[in-house]
Amino acid sequence: MTAHLVWGLLGLLQAQSLGLWVIRDQLVTRDKIDAFINFAKQNNFNDLFVQVRGRGDAFYKSSIVTFNDLLSDRSWDPLEYALHKAHAEGIKVHAWLNVFLLWSAEQKPRDQQHLLYVHPEWCAVDDDGVKDIQRPFSDFKKNNTEGIYLSPLVPEVRRYLIEIIREIAIKYDVDGIHLDYIRYPRSCYDYNVTGRLIFKEKYGIDPILLAITNKSILESLSDFNILEYIAKWDDFRREAITELVRSTHQMLSALPRSIKLSAAVKPDPDEARHFFYQDWENWLSQNYLEFVVIMNYAKSSEQFEAIFKKIDPQLPKEQVWVGIGVYNQSPFDALTKTMLTINNNYQNIVFFSYETFQKNTAYFPVIRRAFNLTR
Secondary structure, three states: OOHHHHHHHHHHOOOOEEEEEEOHHHHOOHHHHHHHHHHHHHOOOOEEEEEEEOOOOEOOOOOOOOEOOOOOOOOOOHHHHHHHHHHHOOOEEEEEEEOOEEEOOOOOOOOOOOHHHHOHHHEOEEOOOOEHHHOOHHHHHHOOOOOEEEOOOOHHHHHHHHHHHHHHHHHOOOOEEEEEOOOOOOOOEOOOHHHHHHHHHHHOOOHHHHHHHHHHOHHHOOOHHHHHHHHHHHHHHHHHHHHHHHHHHHHHHOOOOOOEEEEEEOOOHHHHHHHOOOOHHHHHHOOOOOEEEEEEOOOOHHHHHHHHHHOOOOOOHHHEEEEEEOOOOOHHHHHHHHHHHHHOOOOEEEEEOHHHHHHOOOHHHHHHOOOOOOO
């Protein structure tokens, strides 16, 4: 795209919804909350995705989840304060929750009531048989995973997470619930013993045997039954994630007021479905979600735009919001991604994350040119 064409398009570009992810460390004081809401107001952001559950803890007052250690003042409620301030400016707030990711630091939680200590048996297991909770911290980086995950295959885990979401939805005037890490760490998970037993009771085989087969002789395998069971195991894991999304949708739909349910998802729907068992195109087609935000953080413009061709064209574009990374590229690169998004008829954009705009005040004014935004 030539510079002349790029700048010639600027006056034509518009966005229906402009969103911003706000990471949990911006919720630790009133001043920080005031700052990101003021930024959103000044720059015409409609939707804030505010991280209130980061690593199995809470940035709100909960009877289920322990308070986050960063909050020194425990006499106030960060989520309630953010809602009051944002709604006064006409800005919507989505409670952003990290769902299955439970912990990602080498030092374990200080609070002995953290779920990591209360229910270690709920944690995910790799196909090497090592429980995440027992894995050396260095392994996570080596294996390209974020940290300790809860097992989606444990029914108690899904019920627990539903109760967390229900508490927020009932207690707080949130505009939406936003699910993140609603997936497995990788396709080699999850061999938690509970999930293995449930699968074995249903299909008569321990799935760990399928993992061994898959690693050793799958390429030369001609036994249809083994391949069929491997497919069943994939579907079994995929359905556990879908069940949580479906149950969350049903729970929110039964409440007296409307709360939008959304999810942050891997941008390539095939990779999401087959590698992370995150079947988000199906979730949209079944109306379990109001929308997804695809985390299209590619630095390359070609790779960024190629994602749009992989999305089912039958899905309404208003249900696919585009997440653009600003933490990993220049403002001019992010401007290009913004224009590519709108030129591909995706009108809803979310930037990851506010922290970049906070640290570099010259960053967002560059992107803002794409929207012709003035106040």
